[in-house]
Amino acid sequence: xxxKEEDNCLSAKCTFVDFITAFxxxxxxxxxxxxxxxxPNWSNVWNTVDIRxxxxxxxxxxxxxxxxxxxxxxTIYTKYT
Amino acid sequence: xxxKEEDNCLSAKCTFVDFITAFxxxxxxxxxxxxxxxxPNWSNVWNTVDIRxxxxxxxxxxxxxxxxxxxxxxTIYTKYT
Amino acid sequence: xxxKEEDNCLSAKCTFVDFITAFxxxxxxxxxxxxxxxxPNWSNVWNTVDIRxxxxxxxxxxxxxxxxxxxxxxTIYTKYT
Amino acid sequence: xxxKEEDNCLSAKCTFVDFITAFxxxxxxxxxxxxxxxxPNWSNVWNTVDIRxxxxxxxxxxxxxxxxxxxxxxTIYTKYT
Numbered sequence: 127x128x129x130k131e132e133d134n135c136l137s138a139k140c141t142f143v144d145f146i147t148a149f150x151x152x153x154x155x156x157x158x159x160x161x162x163x164x165x166p167n168w169s170n171v172w173n174t175v176d177i178r179x180x181x182x183x184x185x186x187x188x189x190x191x192x193x194x195x196x197x198x199x200x201t202i203y204t205k206y207t
Numbered sequence: 208x209x210x211k212e213e214d215n216c217l218s219a220k221c222t223f224v225d226f227i228t229a230f231x232x233x234x235x236x237x238x239x240x241x242x243x244x245x246x247p248n249w250s251n252v253w254n255t256v257d258i259r260x261x262x263x264x265x266x267x268x269x270x271x272x273x274x275x276x277x278x279x280x281x282t283i284y285t286k287y288t
Numbered sequence: 289x290x291x292k293e294e295d296n297c298l299s300a301k302c303t304f305v306d307f308i309t310a311f312x313x314x315x316x317x318x319x320x321x322x323x324x325x326x327x328p329n330w331s332n333v334w335n336t337v338d339i340r341x342x343x344x345x346x347x348x349x350x351x352x353x354x355x356x357x358x359x360x361x362x363t364i365y366t367k368y369t
Numbered sequence: 370x371x372x373k374e375e376d377n378c379l380s381a382k383c384t385f386v387d388f389i390t391a392f393x394x395x396x397x398x399x400x401x402x403x404x405x406x407x408x409p410n411w412s413n414v415w416n417t418v419d420i421r422x423x424x425x426x427x428x429x430x431x432x433x434x435x436x437x438x439x440x441x442x443x444t445i446y447t448k449y450t
Binding site for chain 4: 238
């Protein structure tokens, strides 16, 4: 999973075999995000999920909170591909 | 829940008390969408969900598939507010 | 929502209008449970969810961890009924 | 994934690395079950999910509906292990 850092965001695109798989991935990410008390800006269209991470409380900059969540998401993603 | 039709999309914005509630709403919508074999373009940031419905197979126009899913989503949303 | 304490468990039964609603409720509970690092023993059949809470690490007794999760679940449940 | 047929049920036990993964699996199964309009009797304790399939409308016997859902669940399970 490749993360780009630009415009004060960490961003990545994920593709899955179908919508159901994409949503199961989102469910795992959702639970981890809530646990970390740090949530993604993300969008989904059928089998794709686009994720953007930034820290609102730090003035919309990339912080360690984003890097930690990105790492978690990368680990989850490897299970689905 | 107010749907706007413009740019060949039905769109709506939903707000919830927190992320967990927003994601539970998304889970219900996801199951209904898969059942209807028609999926939203949607994005989530913490307690907000933005939804755009259009029918790709009809050349990205608003069709009865979109109106049906919009109606389902409206019904679900009333439970969460 | 009525919780019974017996056999070293807090237990409750929940009923919903359909399976999808039951599963959305379960999704909210799942996220809160993971956040609290305390998980239910639960079963689901269509629109019903049976929940049993006990603290394994305390030798399967009812502890404050169970009472806290029960309170959270009760709060969630009121949204679905 | 090994299914046993006894007592007019198809049953299986699934184990995952943690609760979050178990719940993501359940989310996929839930969506497929709703699509097939046939739902499992299932229970979850942390990283385990026990599933029992029977057809209530056929007088609680194992039917092709159960075999179809079992096959779907087996396919999902292979992705998580």
